[in-house]
Amino acid sequence: MTARIGVVTFPGTLDDRDATRAVRLAGAEAVPLWHNDGDLKDVDAVVLPGGFSYGDYLRAGAIARFAPIMEKVVDGANGGLPVLGICNGFQVLTEVHLLPGSMIKNEHLHFICRDQTLRVENAETSWTSEYRDGEEIVIPLKNQDGQYVSDDYTLDMLEAEGRVAFRYVGWNPNGSRRDIAGITNERGNVVGLMPHPEHAVEAGFGPDSRESGRTGTDGLAFFTSAIKNLLATA
Amino acid sequence: MATILVHVMPKPEILDPQGKAVGAALPRLGFDGVAQVRQGKRFELTVDGEVTDEVLAKVRQAAETLLSNPVIEDVVEVTVAEETA
Numbered sequence: 001m002t003a004r005i006g007v008v009t010f011p012g013t014l015d016d017r018d019a020t021r022a023v024r025l026a027g028a029e030a031v032p033l034w035h036n037d038g039d040l041k042d043v044d045a046v047v048l049p050g051g052f053s054y055g056d057y058l059r060a061g062a063i064a065r066f067a068p069i070m071e072k073v074v075d076g077a078n079g080g081l082p083v084l085g086i087c088n089g090f091q092v093l094t095e096v097h098l099l100p101g102s103m104i105k106n107e108h109l110h111f112i113c114r115d116q117t118l119r120v121e122n123a124e125t126s127w128t129s130e131y132r133d134g135e136e137i138v139i140p141l142k143n144q145d146g147q148y149v150s151d152d153y154t155l156d157m158l159e160a161e162g163r164v165a166f167r168y169v170g171w172n173p174n175g176s177r178r179d180i181a182g183i184t185n186e187r188g189n190v191v192g193l194m195p196h197p198e199h200a201v202e203a204g205f206g207p208d209s210r211e212s213g214r215t216g217t218d219g220l221a222f223f224t225s226a227i228k229n230l231l232a233t234a
Numbered sequence: 235m236a237t238i239l240v241h242v243m244p245k246p247e248i249l250d251p252q253g254k255a256v257g258a259a260l261p262r263l264g265f266d267g268v269a270q271v272r273q274g275k276r277f278e279l280t281v282d283g284e285v286t287d288e289v290l291a292k293v294r295q296a297a298e299t300l301l302s303n304p305v306i307e308d309v310v311e312v313t314v315a316e317e318t319a
Contacts, residue, residue, distance in 0.1 A: 059303055066300075095303065102305040104244075105251045149248060149306060175249075 003028040003230040005223070006043035008073070008089075010035040010064045014051030015086065015198060022198040023047065026223030035067040044230045045082040045126070046073055048089025050143075050196060060103060060145045061091030070096055082126035082226050083190045087143055090182070090192030099183055099192045100158070101150030106143070107175025115207035115216070116141035116195050117169040118181050122162050125188040126229050130221035136169055137218035138207050141195040148176035148183075148194070158183055166193050197222040236285045237315040238293050242302045243274035277301055278315070285314050 005023045007030055009016045016032070023030040031043050035053075040046065053064035064070065070092070077083045077098050085093035093099045106112060117138050120131040131137070150158075155177055158164050166182035174194070182193025197219030200206040207216035244250045250272045257271035277297075281289055290312065297309040 058301070062300065062303065094305070100305075102303055104248065104306055107249065107251055109251050109255050147251075151247075151305075175251075 001231065001234055003045065003227045004031050004041075004043045005029070005226065006031045006033040006040055006046045008033045008035065008046060008048050008069055010051070010053035010067060010092075012052045012055055013049055013088070015049040015196065016051075018196075019047045019049040019086070019198045022201040022219065022223050025201050026220055026227055028223065028227050033069055035064070035069050037069045038072070040069075040072045040076060040081075045226050046076065046084070047198075048073070048083070048085040048092050049198065050087030050089060053088055053092065056088070056145070059091075059095070061088060061093075061095040064088075064092045065095040074098060077185075077190050080187065080189050082229070084127050084222065084226070085190075085192035086196055086198060087146075087194055090194055091145065093190065093192040098190050099185060100154050101148055101177075101183070103145050103194070104147045104149055105145050106147050106173075111142070111144045112146070112173050113140070113142040114173065115139070116173060116181075118166045118193075118195060119169050120165070121167055122165045122184060122188075124162075125165055125184045125191050125225075127191040127222045127225050128165060129229060130225040137221075138209070138216050139195045139197050139200040139219045140207055141173055143174070143194055146174040146176070146194045148174075148180045150177060155180075161186065165191055166195075235280055235282065238279045238281060238285060238290070239311070239313050239315050240277040240279065240293065240297045240301055240309060241274060241311040242277070242297070242307050243272060243310050245306060245308055248306050274307075274310070275301075290314075 020030040123133045167179045200219035203215045209216040253272040
């Protein structure tokens with residue numbers, strides 16, 4: 001069996017092609033999903049890629065939340081469907097309340113684009129099981145509204161339940177509370193993060209690694225994790 | 235036709251990077267004495283017919299669900315605009 005992973009395109013999505021490519025390189029079939037689709041085409045998992053859905057008008061992810069496809073994504077996620085939200089996709093997941101908190105403009109107000117080191121804080125989610133707890137990875141980060149905020153009660157809960165999935169290492173690039181780069185839901189099937197694993201999946205196109213330039217492929221294990229978990233439960 | 239105004243502001247406990255940037259620019263242009271700037275949004279919703287309690291209730295609901303994100307923002311005011319002939 002080949003796992004089928006859906007990649008959603010909203011008007012203004014930018015990274016759907018890279019996400020599609022990452023899914024294929026990891027060994028799954030990529031299924032394009034359109035924002036206006038009323039069904040998920042029987043996919044086994046869904047990726048909400050980055051970009052500026054609906055121009056990010058109102059707030060990042062605020063309008064995408066009401067796209068017809070999102071109703072199905074929410075239903076699926078509540079039933080255990082693995083869902084990964086990257087950057088704008090993470091913002092959509094918070095707006096639709098699958099993940100708590102929200103993102104506001106970077107503290108320093110600049111758009112930022114850099115290779116970012118993260119620590120995997122929870123290697124038991126649907127999208128991180130091929131990492132080790134505490135493993136440090138380098139993947140690109142590029143955003144303007146990337147400052148993760150939430151009230152202290154929610155932050156304490158996330159910490160206590162091990163739901164902080166990724167933390168920035170070395171430098172907090174956007175002022176996010178408690179250096180949080182990504183979080184997961186209670187069940188571990190929904191993961192959202194600001195940095196971009198789909199841009200670090202093939203030597204020649206990824207971030208610089210210790211060995212040589214552009215050879216970093218630290219993002220690939222997001223997708224191989226999901227595929228392995230899907231095949232194990234199939 | 236009547237217009238309903240909805241004002242949304244970042245929550246007081248949330249840093250407002252945009253307001254901070256505007257605040258920092260004011261003295262550069264010679265506008266001294268402004269201690270703090272916070273930047274919010276104003277929506278103008280023009281509705282068909284009269285503004286009844288029911289219409290206002292609907293707009294309040296829209297303000298809480300779409301026009302603002304209660305995690306980071308407050309709806310500070312919903313008012314009916316003065317009619318202009």
